Amino acid sequence: MTGVVFSGDFDKVMAAFIIANGAAAMGQPATLFFTFWGICALRRKPSQPLAKTVIEHLFGWMLPGGAEKLPLSKMHMGGAGRAMIKGIMRKKKASSLPELIASAQKAGVRLVVCTMSMDLMGIKAEELIDGVEFGGVAAYLGAAQQGRVNLFI
């Protein structure tokens, strides 16, 4: 199973990880390829300030700073919709998005970040979570050619 995680919406990224984790649990290799807004799901606060141009800093500041900060695709309502859904997930004891990401990495799901998007958006490897790989469209297509279930999310 492969997925292009183009969207940076909380709910879509969650769907991507639920499917990838499901595939891994069924013993199928899974690869998620993060591009454009999707990369924001893998961001974290860097341990030290990064050397960036003014426009890269501006972009970095406008984009969500990690899995906890992604907006909902619908009913975001300034964060109220997301807070409501997170509250329900906690109550129902469903895995949070950071937990889903950690499970995916533990289960061997490959997380590949699109280097062209990183370059365009000025995102540095130091501001991404550990354990991700880097690649371009050829890396994605190589994995997708092996898969039966290839999604654009």
Add this chain to the structure above:
Amino acid sequence: MTGVVFSGDFDKVMAAFIIANGAAAMGQPATLFFTFWGICALRRKPSQPLAKTVIEHLFGWMLPGGAEKLPLSKMHMGGAGRAMIKGIMRKKKASSLPELIASAQKAGVRLVVCTMSMDLMGIKAEELIDGVEFGGVAAYLGAAQQGRVNLFI
């Protein structure tokens, strides 16, 4: 053919059913798996009030109540865009979304509703149209492994 119907947008759900109906007409098995906002496309007014928590009632009230009430992904304009498109569809004698759903069911397209999403959003089986199945991510992946055309909509 399989489709994850994640989106609850009128136009995207319509595209999902047009592709699924096309596949069925060509003699190919088709399964649509409804998750997150997509489930709203299969809602209907329940015949009697449902036992729900306050937050589930709130969610149920905020979410579109069926195929006729889904918003457009673009140019919704408070319903004016959708009314315009529905008007054109009627004039051109194109099938309406409820008709597309009925044709799909008649043609044997499987409509599977994600039980995890139902649980999270507090949606009950009684408020969904007849003839749907229920399943989780394993059910989806099982169907997708058999398919050649697997879409995330």
Add this chain to the structure above:
Amino acid sequence: MTGVVFSGDFDKVMAAFIIANGAAAMGQPATLFFTFWGICALRRKPSQPLAKTVIEHLFGWMLPGGAEKLPLSKMHMGGAGRAMIKGIMRKKKASSLPELIASAQKAGVRLVVCTMSMDLMGIKAEELIDGVEFGGVAAYLGAAQQGRVNLFI
């Protein structure tokens, strides 16, 4: 590789062409099937006024008039976000969307436009770029059945 280009967002259409061009560069046949909002990516100013109904003119005027005018799916900000991204792309010497479309056509990527959507939205062949094909859902499914990587964008 096939892609249903349903979205008319600048960033998503760009992703579709980057993947299709990548597939073509790897010697794989690629087909993009443009439907609903996606068709706007292939529009151009017609050389002479078109015979359309009032509602078709209204639709034509509301929809983006070509690849250069598509909105961003996020942070569009009345065009400022798109201008920012286009500026970065120019600076990084990345191909523009019209260049990606031209490369795709040169590399033999098939661009098929959904005739049902054209009919619904009142879009005429004369307002689309040269070299596109026309087809319905059966044409799409025929191509997708041959592909391994079938995306809904």
